[in-house]
Amino acid sequence: MKISIGSDHAGFHYKTLIIEMLRGAGHEVVDYGTDSAETVDYPLFIGPAAQAVARGECERGIVLGGSGNGEAIAANKVAGIRCALCWTVETARLCRMHNNANMISIGERMIPADLALEIVRTWLATDFEGGRHVRRIEQIAALETPVPGQPIATNAA
Numbered sequence: 001m002k003i004s005i006g007s008d009h010a011g012f013h014y015k016t017l018i019i020e021m022l023r024g025a026g027h028e029v030v031d032y033g034t035d036s037a038e039t040v041d042y043p044l045f046i047g048p049a050a051q052a053v054a055r056g057e058c059e060r061g062i063v064l065g066g067s068g069n070g071e072a073i074a075a076n077k078v079a080g081i082r083c084a085l086c087w088t089v090e091t092a093r094l095c096r097m098h099n100n101a102n103m104i105s106i107g108e109r110m111i112p113a114d115l116a117l118e119i120v121r122t123w124l125a126t127d128f129e130g131g132r133h134v135r136r137i138e139q140i141a142a143l144e145t146p147v148p149g150q151p152i153a154t155n156a157a
Contacts, residue, residue, distance in 0.1 A: 011064025
C-alpha cells in the first residue's frame with residue numbers, strides 16, 4: 001500500500017518510527033516532512049500529505065503532531081479526506097470499520113510509541129464494513145460542497 005505521512009516537530013520522532021515499521025512491512029511511504037524536531041507550522045506538511053490521498057496518489061495517510069488535533073483538523077479541510085484522531089486501538093479499528101477513514105492522526109505527546117505503532121497496524125488491517133455506513137459517508141461528503149442557495153440539511157427543529 002502507498003501511504004502518505006506528514007508531521008510537525010512534535011510528531012517527528014513517531015513519524016520516523018512509523019515509517020520504519022511501514023517500510024519493514026512492505027508498504028511504500030511518501031514522506032511530506034518535517035525532517036527534524038525544529039519548530040514548524042504543521043499545515044505546511046499536513047496539507048500536502050492529505051492532498052496526496054485526496055488525489056489518489058496515496059491510498060491512505062498518517063499525520064502526527066503533539067496532540068494530533070490540529071493535524072486532524074488540517075487534513076479534514078481537504079475534500080475527500082476522512083481523518084480520525086486515534087488514541088486507542090479501538091478508535092483506529094472503528095474509524096476504519098464505520099467511517100472508512102482514509103487518514104489517521106496521532107498525538108506523540110498523548111500516547112506511548114508502542115501504542116502508536118499498534119494503532120497504525122490495526123488501522124491498516126481493518127476493512128470498511130460498508131452497509132449502513134455507506135449512507136453516512138455519502139452524507140459527510142455532501143457537506144464538503146454545499147449547493148449555493150440551498151441550506152445545509154440538519155435535524156434541528
